[in-house]
Amino acid sequence: MQDYSITVNHRLKYARIKVKADQSVEVVVPLGFDRSKIERFVHEQGDWISQAQNRLAKRADISGLPQKHELPETFYLAATNELWTIKKISGxxxxxxxxxxxxxxxxxxxxxxxxxxxxxxxxxxxxxxxxKVEFTPLVTKLASEMGVSPKKVATRIQKTRWGSCSSSGTITLNARLLFVDPTLVRSVIYHELAHITHMNHSKEFWLHLSKFDPNCHINKTHLNRSSKAIPNWMLPTL
Incomplete structure (x- = not known):
């Protein structure tokens, strides 16, 4: 599941995707574009998006710009409702x-x-x-509910993609999901597990997903907004 913003441009005839300097993804669509097709359009361009983001990340590394990040004193994991404290010991x-x-x-x-x-x-x-520790049992539970068997569960830190499902059945989840509401975490997992049955964003995919996550479209909107609450030290380019 890819995080993105949507912009309407009445001058365009066809939809296009922009990857910005901060690696965020913007989908620019013409006026009247069927928005139910956007998710599939973004999914089909996933490889190109990843390549563009990787190029931008390398440019940021080469530029040598100072990183504006500090070790936090505390941080809150909304997915598990845990407040963690950091202590520093001399050594x-x-x-x-x-x-x-x-x-x-x-x-x-x-x-x-x-x-x-x-x-x-x-x-x-x-x-x-x-x-990995928190999400793996949840994936197993929801997979059983959906009647599918993922090959394995992996976690990564990514800026825009909340999760993915490979053709072999590997479910990859963004570790940044720890900082969002557990309902949204479940929504992402349902979404990726649904791809084991439908490796696309067809009408059949959405009908199948809605059986388990009826509010999937609403959850997607809330998930996009939740990214603002994730700390800078979890940016993938760091």
Whole structure:
């Protein structure tokens, strides 16, 4: 499931896709365009979108622009209703270690002041692992409900694609889903599991999905808005 915005341009005759400098996706459609076809259109252009985003990410790395990110003191995972606190412990300035403490404490030991970017990468790795732990049982449960069997579940950090389903049946979920409402997480998982039965966005796909997620279109709108609440340190280009 790809996150995108929609713009209407009355001068256009055909729909087109723009990948902006921040790697966000904009679908530009002519006036009167059938919006029920947009999701399928974006899905069909998925490979091109990914390639364009990768090129932009490489340009950002080459530019050498400073990263405006800091290690947070706390962060909230809406999907699991957990508030996590980060503690910094002095130690070897050349190395950083991350250890999960309970209740809901992440403890960094080492040179976190001089190597903030390394600390954030450790935090992101922890987040991907946390997403895998939380989402895998949920995928299994919803897959059983839908009568399908995904091959495996993977988690990644991506800016615009909330999830995907490969032709082999691998469900990949964006770790950033940890920061959105659990209802929306379920909606994304339902969407990707529905692709095991219909590897497209045809009318049959939407009819099949709506049996399990009747509010799928409303949830999509809420999901797009939820991206604003995700912290900058979870950006995929970091």
């Amino acid at each position: 070897d300035p050349a190395h950083i270690y991350l250890e999960e403490k309970h209740p809901n404490i992440l403890e960094f030991t080492g040179g976190t002041n001089k190597t903030t970017l390394q600390a954030i990468h450790l935090l992101r790795d922890w987040t991907k692992h946390r997403a």
